[in-house]
Amino acid sequence: MKRFAGMLLVAVGVAGCVSNPGVVKTGPSTYMVSRQGKTGFAGIAGLRAKAMGDANTFCAQQGKQAQMTNTSQSSGMPILGNFPRADIEFTCVAMGAE
Template sequence: MLVRKLCLCAVLILSVQGCGTTGSVLKMGPDTYRVSASKHNMAGGAPAAESNALSQANSYCEKQGKEVLVTGTSSDFDRPFYTYTATFQCLNENDPGLHRPHYEPAPTTVIEDRRN
């Protein structure tokens, strides 16, 4: 009975480990793309989804002989999956738009002034 339970646990763990997807790179405009990745919370969760999406973005630009510049990110948790989306550009090494990015966290609260 114990062996049977251990085998069942092993099968469940192995089946969850691969749970997740990385979507295709979508063209959003000139040199601008978006990719999303999802990962089950027991198979790496948010860090794995982020890593998969950014790896896909880097690979896509490298295949074109260009550098990646991530211009925006977002994440979501729809139990039990974490989804990470990256918007990025593939730019030439000497492109003036290629610069060290400065990221600021998105606000968690927005206050709207409706006095006017």
């Protein structure tokens, strides 16, 4: 029982460390945003949608729109902090540009 309580405490501690750092500049005109679930039960689709929303908001503040260049997501079992995660790489382009 003590062993289970210890493992539960570690899992809760790791879950408390999960954060979404926001938009990060990765190059002269490229950015990345990442969203990670706080538990292993978060859905990838919802995390990806939130990350895309963050990218769109960031570009809209500059009077531009987001153009996604790459996406990735976590894989494997959601244990020991390997919670679902979606990453979006993007650039900001002029409105109406494709």
